Amino acid sequence: MHRKALKESLESCSAAVKLETKKHCLLSRTSFPIPVPTLRKLVRAAGLGCIAEISIGVVPPVPECMPVFPNRFLAILSGQDFFVNSRGNRLFTCMWTPRKSECKVLIFICHGYGAECSISMGDTVARLVHRGYAVHGINHEGHGKSSGSKGYLSSFGDVVRDCSDNFKSVCEKQENRLKKRFLYGFSMRGTVVLQLHRKDPLYWDGAVLLAPMCKVRSLTH
Structure with a gap:
């Protein structure tokens, strides 16, 4: 499910994002979530700026009582x-x-x-x-x-x-x-x-x- 969602989301992304995805073999990964360093590179490729980039990984984990959606x-x-x-x-x-x-x-x-x-x-x-x-x-x-x-x-x-x-x-x-x-x-x-x-x-x-x-x-x- 994760792999399918990622593949569909890439259709509208820039060439830079697609290149980073291919470089890190994200579509063939057997485990998720994607590591924070890799996410940072994807954010840079998407051109979201340093503020969005450094914010990745600093948010505490979602408590088990909170519903997590697909x-x-x-x-x-x-x-x-x-x-x-x-x-x-x-x-x-x-x-x-x-x-x-x-x-x-x-x-x-x-x-x-x-x-x-x-x-x-x-x-x-x-x-x-x-x-x-x-x-x-x-x-x-x-x-x-x-x-x-x-x-x-x-x-x-x-x-x-x-x-x-x-x-x-x-x-x-x-x-x-x-x-x-x-x-x-x-x-x-x-x-x-x-x-x-x-x-x-x-x-x-x-x-x-x-x-x-x-x-x-x-x-x-």
């Missing part, structure tokens, strides 16, 4: 595309939908600084899809496969507009108009979710904030 939910994207924002940047977007049931709720995720939505948010997405939700994500400018200077954001307002434009374009599709809409923000992008919700509170049915950056403390000298 990797097939992590690996398979239902769709991916590029969204061109008002400034001409190409922003990578992706979506995951349940395989066997029609979802009635849409969840839009905003990843943290130095991360991206299709890999670093995979564990969260797995749990949401397993519960029957459709999940949509966007790589912010300068992150992941999106264009722009790596890790640089000139304005939070630009990120809010990008998310608002893309998320609402999904919501306004004929098949999605009657579905509930929720925002999910992690870390620094919790600020983006807060601003999105404050901008149009009646449009969204709710928001989930995980360790959000709600305020920056001013430093006095």
